[in-house]
Each structure stands twice: as structure tokens, then as C-alpha cells.
Amino acid sequence: MxxxxxxxxxxxxxxxxxxxxxxxxxxxxxYAQPLLSDEQIIAAYRGSWLPRKIVDIPALDSCRKWRDWQAKKPQIEAIEDEETRLNVKGKILEASKKGRLFGGAAVYIGTGDANPAEALDVERVGKGGLKYLTVMTRRQLTAGEIDRDPASDWYGRPKLYKLSGANGMQMDIHPSRLVIFNGAMSPDEDFNQAVNLSWGESVLTSTLDAIKNADSTAGNIASLIFEAKIDIIKVPQFSANIGNQAYEDAVLRRYTLANTIKGINGTLILDSEEEYESKNASFAALTDILMAFMQIVSGAADIPVTRLLGQSPAGMNATGTSDMKNYHDRIQSMQELEMQPAMMRLDECLERSAGVTDPDVYYQWAPLEQMSEKERAEIFKTTADAARQLVGSTAGQEIIPREAVSDALVNRLVEDGVLPGLDAAIEEYGKLSEQEPSEEELTAAAAAANQNRPPANRRQAANDSAPRTLYVRRDVINRVEIVQWAKEQGFTNIVPDLHVTIAYSRTPVDWFAMGESWASRLEIGAGGPRQMEGFGADGKYKALLITAVELIWRHREIVEKGASWEWPEYQPHITIQVGGDIDLSKVEPYQGRIILGPEIFKEIKEDWQKGINE
Structure with a gap:
């Protein structure tokens, strides 16, 4: 009781x-203990597309964008060349797939050592010391005695692995020489089967029931297609005459002929006492049922339906963005928490084999999201603006040396691939640090410039700069191309010195505090926003409106450092003509490239309006 x-x-x-x-x-x-033999695993992987995709997709996504090394350019090139020689990316992808399929796989780090049973000494690996990489599965590697010393680096893992070779020969391998991929985590070693000892489990173990249900549903729907339309003919005394062979043969011949006639001209000829009807099967709800099973598979595999099935998101306002973001976060976690620790010794050997021993070298996993051209342009602009801010000055002192920012920016742009050919251009023209004049050259140039001035204007020191009004401009180098366009559009009195004004400060400023532009030569690519507009009283000045981040940034920088600007906003433009009678609404703006020369600093001339120039 x-x-x-x-x-x-x-x-x-x-x-x-x-x-x-x-x-x-x-x-x-x-719940019962799921048991999958290797034969069942292989049969599922070979015979059904769902198990194959569940195994392959996360492994492929974790390797497809690979990683970006953060180091000096020669170091990056050396490491990437070594990765290519050894096919590191391909070997890791293969091991990751087989680890997920069988519950265990490994990449053997071949350094040519005499005894693979000894621990791998990474510091003994020299340049070219990494000889080969070999992928093995748990079917080939047998775990030996488990290390139970809690103070050991290999606690809970085999002290040695045994590789079964040809003719029954076996070779002992120390775990430090293996990059281990365990598939799905095993809950406890005590519950592992002997064949899976020290390994994980196949990712199909927990998903196979959902996969079989989905496959069975799809198969049943496929068989229903053959019964989508059924013809029913009612024959008088049919049941009473069954058993009479002559009657049965007559019936078969009769309706075979009837079907033939119907197939030829679409007409079914029947006796007046026979009745005919046709029934169609409805498949309206079958798609929803099948997709429900597919969603269960998607949840079991932790892969979005859009990625698993390769279909567009469905439903109102559905984009699939949040699902893919969560999935990419999961892949990134797998890269950082599983793959990177497993590959630690391999990466150390890889760096040393490439001749790189710098402890500051590291890598980051490349993002999985594919950026649009607009997003790339925005990132490029943000990166460039940040670099300009870093080389700005505080109380006349640089925050970060321009050379350091330049080298880091070049590495970033090369890795992002936003400026194709940048590597080759840097090799041809050199880095900023290689182009900068030495202190001796700067001193000599300043002394020569001082000697060329009239005696009354010579400075006693290079940093002795009296405030003056400031007019900054860039002249158009490819003037011929723009003049040709202007003449074709009907302009007659074209300004001889085409230029872009950057600053016009009646307030005196220290010219040397204004800094300098990022580039001495600026090319604005063809296309982009262009517009014709008149400035001044009655639109006297006919100008081509353009835009360039460099011009806007320099104008803002000069104003922030004390220069005045008397207009509401700054709009980069090139004055084409002063005066004249031309209808700008009929002018097609110039769409070609614009090449601007270096910045020219001048004092403001208040009588500038008497001339032709702006």
C-alpha cells in the first residue's frame, strides 16, 4: 500500500x-540506445542525398572561406604557399567530412621523424620540415590505452594510436602528431562501443530517424503520382463471369482496344449498359506535409532549410537572413572552439615550415557572409576614413605614424580584395615608407626653398610660419578630355585652368598646421553622380558638380583646423565657363574620368573676379 x-x-x-x-x-x-554500423552509415551516405548534405554542408562551410593570416606580406605569402603545397585546406575538409560521417578522423602531421610513437617536438621543425599530411579515419586508427593521469595534457585520450597497415603490420602514433576530428560528441566513454572508444559519434546517429521519415514520405508521394488519375468502368455481370477464361480474355481484349482508341483520338467507346467515371487524387496538402518533415530534418541537423534544400525563403517578408546569420554564427563557433584548437600544432608546424617564427603572427577565420559591391564600397570608405583619422595630428604630433597605418591598410585592402592589383602596384611603386624623404632631404629642401625667397621673406627657421589667408586647389591634369566634351556640349569660353577648389579661407591660418593630402595625385573614376549647375549671380559660373571622398574629407579637415568657409556647404565642382548663354538643362554632364594633380596652396587675391578664373 x-x-x-x-x-x-x-x-x-x-x-x-x-x-x-x-x-x-x-x-x-x-529512448533506446541508437546503434549504427559502419555499413549502415556508408549505405545512408551513398544512397540518400539528405545524409550526404547533412555531413558535407557544415564541413564545407567551415572551410570554404578559410582564414586570413595577420602578418607582414612576405610572411603571409610564405605561409599561404606552404598551405597550397600541402593542400592543407583540402585535407582539413576531407578529415572534417569523414569525422562527421564516421564519428572520428584525423590528419597525420608528417615531419619525416624516425619514430612517430614519440611526441612531436614542434620547435625541431625547420623550413620545409612539414613533408606531408595524410587523412585517416577511426576505421584505420585504433585507440590504445587511455591516459588517466589528470595532470597529463592527453588526459582522457589514448596514449598511442595504432595504425593498421598492409600485411597486418601496425604502427604506433603519438596523439600529438594527429589533428583529431571527432564528429558528434560522445556522452560518456563508459557508454561507448569498443569500436568507438576515444572517438565521437556519427552526426547521422541522432538525425537518421528524421531523415528516414522524410525519405519515406517523399517515396510515398512519388508512388501516389502513378495513381493520380484512375478510370473506373462498371461492367454488368462482371463478378458473376469471373472465372470463365473465355470471358476474361474477351474483357481484356475489349478494354485494351478501348484504351487504344482513347489514346489515339481521346474518345472512349462503351456499350450503353457500361458506366464510366474518372477519379483524380488531390495533392494539395502533400507539399506541406513533406516540408514539415524536411523542417524536422533541418532542425535535427541544425542547418537552415534554405541552406539544406537550396531554396529561397518562403512566406510574407521572409528573407532567411536571421536563419543564415544564426547558422553562420554556429559555423564560426565550430571553427573557433573545435577546429582551431585541434589544428594548433599543425599551424605551428606550418609556420615553421614556411620559415616564419614570429610569435605575433596569427589568423582569423574569414566571414562567411558574401558582401555585395555596395557593402564592399562602404567598408572600403569606412576603412579609409578611419586610416585618415589615425594619421591625423594632435598638437602637431601624429597619433600613429603614417607609415605604420599605410602598411596595415595595404594588408587589409589586399585581404578584402577591394582593390584588384594593389599587390602588384605596391611592388612596382613601393610602400609609403619607401617613398618618404629622409630628414636630411627635408632639411636640404627647406634650405633651398628659403634661399629662393626674397631676402625680406626668408625665414630663420623651418617652423616659423605666419598665419595667412589660404586658397587650396587641385588642377585638372586631363584637361584635354574635358575640354573636348565641353566643346561638344556647346561651351565656347572655357576656363583655361580647370581645377577643383578645396579651401577658401579669408581667415588667416598656419599653412603648416593644415597637414597634407593622403594622395598627391587623385583619380576620380568614370561614372558616379555628375550634374551641371550655375553658381553666382544669375548663374554666371557654369560648373560640373562631382564628388570624391578625398576632397570632402580634406575640406572638412582644413576647416576643423581653423580655416573659414563662407558658404553653407562644400560641393566639389569644376567651373567650365564664366558667363555665356547656354542652357545647362540640355547639357549632358561629363561622365569620364577626372585626374587631379597635387594640392596647391596660395594666398587669396581679393581681385580674382577680374580674371576669367573662378
Whole structure:
């Protein structure tokens, strides 16, 4: 009686509905230990596309964008050349796939050592010391005695692995020489089968039931297609005459002929006593049922339906962005928490084999999201603006040396691939640090410039700069191309010195505090926003409006350092003509490239309006 009372207290029971009793249908459901043999795993992978995609997709996504090394350019090139020589990316992808499929795989780090049973000494690997990489599965590697020393680096892992070779020969391999991929985590070693000892489990173990349900549903729907339309003919006395061979043969010949006639001209000829009807099967709800099973598979595999099935998101306002972002976060976690620690010794050997021993060298996993051209342009602009801010000055001192920012920016742009050919251009023209004049050259140039001035204007020191009004401009180098366009559009009195004004400060400023432009030569590519507009009284100045981040940034920088600007906003433009009668609404703006020369600093001439120039 006490046991009965205990049972009543420990669980909810209802005798009316049989809930919680021996006759409760839910009480018959329980979890059993899933057992999958290697033959079943291989058959599922080969015979069905869902298991193959569940195994392959996360492994492929974790390797397809690979990683970006953060180091000096020669170091990056050396490491990447070594990765290519050894096919590191391909070997890791293969091992990751096989690890997920079988529950265990490894990449053997071949350094040519005499005894692979000894621990790998990474510091002994020299340039070219990494000889080969070999992928092995748990079917080939047998775990030896498990290390139970809690102070050991290899606690819970085999002290040695045994590789079964040809002719029954075996070779002992120390775990430090293996990059291990374990597939799905095994809950406890004590519950592992002998064949899976020290390894993980196949990712198909927990997903195979969902896969089979989805495959079975798809198969049943496929068989229903053959019964989509059924013809029914009612024949008088049909059942009574079954058994008469002559009758049966006559019936078969009769309706074979009827079907032939129907197939030829679409007409079915029947006796007046026969009845005919056709029934069509409805498939309206089958797609929803199948997709429900596919969603269960997607959840079991932790792969979005859009990625698993390769289909566009469905439903109102559905983009699939959040699903893919969560999935990419999961892949990034797998890269950082599983793959990177497993590959630690391999990466150390790879760097040393490439001749790189710098401890500051590291890598980051490349993002999986594919950026649009607009996003690339925005990132490029943000990066360039940040670089300009870093080389700005505070109280006349640079925040970060321009050379350092330049080298880091070049590495970033090369890795992002936003400026094709930048590597080759840097090799041809050199880095900023290689083009900068030395202190001796700067001193000599300043002394020569001082000697060329009239005696009254010579400075006693290079940093002695009296505030003056400031007019900054860039002249158009490819003037011929723009003049040709202007003449074709009907302009007659074209400004001889085409230029872009950057600053016009009547407030005196220290010219040397204004800094200098990032580039001495600026090319604005063809296309982009261009517009014709008139400036001044009655639109006297006919100008081509353009835009360039460099011009806007320099104008803003000069104003922030004390220069004045008397207009509401700054709009880069090139004045084409002063005066004249031309309808700008009929002018097609110039769409070609614009090449601007270096910045020219001048004092403001208040009588500039007497001339032709702006």
C-alpha cells in the first residue's frame, strides 16, 4: 500500500483517461540506445542525398572561406604557399567530412621523424620540415590505452594510436602528431562501443530517424503520382463471369482496344449498359506535409532549410537572413572552439615550415557572409576614413605614424580584395615608407626653398610660419578630355585652368598646421553622380558638380583646423565657363574620368573676379 501511495504522489495519474497507468499509450514511448554500423552509415551516405548534405554542408562551410593570416606580406605569402603545397585546406575538409560521417578522423602531421610513437617536438621543425599530411579515419586508427593521469595534457585520450597497415603490420602514433576530428560528441566513454572508444559519434546517429521519415514520405508521394488519375468502368455481370477464361480474355481484349482508341483520338467507346467515371487524387496538402518533415530534418541537423534544400525563403517578408546569420554564427563557433584548437600544432608546424617564427603572427577565420559591391564600397570608405583619422595630428604630433597605418591598410585592402592589383602596384611603386624623404632631404629642401625667397621673406627657421589667408586647389591634369566634351556640349569660353577648389579661407591660418593630402595625385573614376549647375549671380559660373571622398574629407579637415568657409556647404565642382548663354538643362554632364594633380596652396587675391578664373 505504501508503494501505491508513493507512486500516486510521484506522478500524475488519471484512471478515467488511463494517463499514467499501464494502459497509457505515452508510457510505451522510451529512448533506446541508437546503434549504427559502419555499413549502415556508408549505405545512408551513398544512397540518400539528405545524409550526404547533412555531413558535407557544415564541413564545407567551415572551410570554404578559410582564414586570413595577420602578418607582414612576405610572411603571409610564405605561409599561404606552404598551405597550397600541402593542400592543407583540402585535407582539413576531407578529415572534417569523414569525422562527421564516421564519428572520428584525423590528419597525420608528417615531419619525416624516425619514430612517430614519440611526441612531436614542434620547435625541431625547420623550413620545409612539414613533408606531408595524410587523412585517416577511426576505421584505420585504433585507440590504445587511455591516459588517466589528470595532470597529463592527453588526459582522457589514448596514449598511442595504432595504425593498421598492409600485411597486418601496425604502427604506433603519438596523439600529438594527429589533428583529431571527432564528429558528434560522445556522452560518456563508459557508454561507448569498443569500436568507438576515444572517438565521437556519427552526426547521422541522432538525425537518421528524421531523415528516414522524410525519405519515406517523399517515396510515398512519388508512388501516389502513378495513381493520380484512375478510370473506373462498371461492367454488368462482371463478378458473376469471373472465372470463365473465355470471358476474361474477351474483357481484356475489349478494354485494351478501348484504351487504344482513347489514346489515339481521346474518345472512349462503351456499350450503353457500361458506366464510366474518372477519379483524380488531390495533392494539395502533400507539399506541406513533406516540408514539415524536411523542417524536422533541418532542425535535427541544425542547418537552415534554405541552406539544406537550396531554396529561397518562403512566406510574407521572409528573407532567411536571421536563419543564415544564426547558422553562420554556429559555423564560426565550430571553427573557433573545435577546429582551431585541434589544428594548433599543425599551424605551428606550418609556420615553421614556411620559415616564419614570429610569435605575433596569427589568423582569423574569414566571414562567411558574401558582401555585395555596395557593402564592399562602404567598408572600403569606412576603412579609409578611419586610416585618415589615425594619421591625423594632435598638437602637431601624429597619433600613429603614417607609415605604420599605410602598411596595415595595404594588408587589409589586399585581404578584402577591394582593390584588384594593389599587390602588384605596391611592388612596382613601393610602400609609403619607401617613398618618404629622409630628414636630411627635408632639411636640404627647406634650405633651398628659403634661399629662393626674397631676402625680406626668408625665414630663420623651418617652423616659423605666419598665419595667412589660404586658397587650396587641385588642377585638372586631363584637361584635354574635358575640354573636348565641353566643346561638344556647346561651351565656347572655357576656363583655361580647370581645377577643383578645396579651401577658401579669408581667415588667416598656419599653412603648416593644415597637414597634407593622403594622395598627391587623385583619380576620380568614370561614372558616379555628375550634374551641371550655375553658381553666382544669375548663374554666371557654369560648373560640373562631382564628388570624391578625398576632397570632402580634406575640406572638412582644413576647416576643423581653423580655416573659414563662407558658404553653407562644400560641393566639389569644376567651373567650365564664366558667363555665356547656354542652357545647362540640355547639357549632358561629363561622365569620364577626372585626374587631379597635387594640392596647391596660395594666398587669396581679393581681385580674382577680374580674371576669367573662378
Amino acid at each position: 505504501g508503494n501505491v501511495v508513493s507512486m500516486l504522489r510521484d506522478g500524475l495519474m488519471s484512471l478515467a483517461s488511463r494517463m499514467g497507468t499501464d494502459r497509457d499509450k505515452a508510457a510505451t514511448t522510451f
